[in-house]
Amino acid sequence: MTQIAIKRLKDFPQGKFEVTVRGNTVTKHQVTLKQEYYDNLTAGAVSAEEFVETSFEFLLAREPNTSILSEFGLRVISNYFPVYEQEMKSKYQSS
Numbered sequence: 001m002t003q004i005a006i007k008r009l010k011d012f013p014q015g016k017f018e019v020t021v022r023g024n025t026v027t028k029h030q031v032t033l034k035q036e037y038y039d040n041l042t043a044g045a046v047s048a049e050e051f052v053e054t055s056f057e058f059l060l061a062r063e064p065n066t067s068i069l070s071e072f073g074l075r076v077i078s079n080y081f082p083v084y085e086q087e088m089k090s091k092y093q094s095s
Helices: 035-042 048-060 074-080 084-092
Strands: 003-010 014-022 026-034 071-073
Touching (some): 003 048, 026 048, 026 074, 048 074, 048 084, 071 074
Parallel strands (some): 026 071
Antiparallel strands (some): 003 014
């Protein structure tokens, strides 16, 4: 079973997080999340940490943790997986 641990390194407006993914191989990733992007996709429905975790769950459903970039901005996910933003909006703004 894969475990995801999120540690906030820097607060908004340019949030930075360290993500540790424990699966067959342990990987560490540093991701950035701008507040504007977070607000646009979640409408503040969840914490930034939960959003980062959900974003990694999205990635892990599509590729192994060893294929995920070691450092990136969450916005770049939609370059690889165009459905990402719509799925996040649907998940968090469905009410």
